[in-house]
Amino acid sequence: MKKKLAKTKCTVKLRKSEYHNEWYLILESYPVYKNGSDKPQRIIEALNRTIKTPIWDKSRTARTAEDGVKTFKPKRDVNGIIQCKSNIDQEACLFADGVRSLRQKEYDNSDLYTEKETELAAQDQRQHIDVISYFLKVSK
Secondary structure (H helix, E strand, O other), X not given: OOOOOOOOEEEEEEEEOOOOOOEEEEEEEEEEOOXXXXXXXXXXXXXXXXXXXXXXXXXXXXXXXXXXXXXXXXXXXXXXXXXXXXXXXXXXXXXXXXXXXXXXXXXXXXXXXXXXXXXXXXXXXXXXXXXXXXXXXXXX
């Protein structure tokens, strides 16, 4: 039977800080299926990076509050990297995109292997224990 592909998408998003005029860079992955669960989960991973100078795309409204205040989505370049005015902030966005691409590769590779293959890989990893310490432990 063919395994259903999750088609997990990993994206870099901004989350506003409550106390400062800055935005946290976060990774959001959806849908992620954990072992033993049929429900898709949204995984949010903090990157411990903040930016202060994102460029907002005034043509893309994110949401409109009840009082009429509009918030906008960040402007992204052709590769999907968030654009910033500051060079330091731009480097943080490039770092976030690098981590995003690694996570996306992990999710794509996990979809390629069947459950049996992942179990065999885990068993193979268990076989590479330290033999000398094992025999010392048994001899005691």
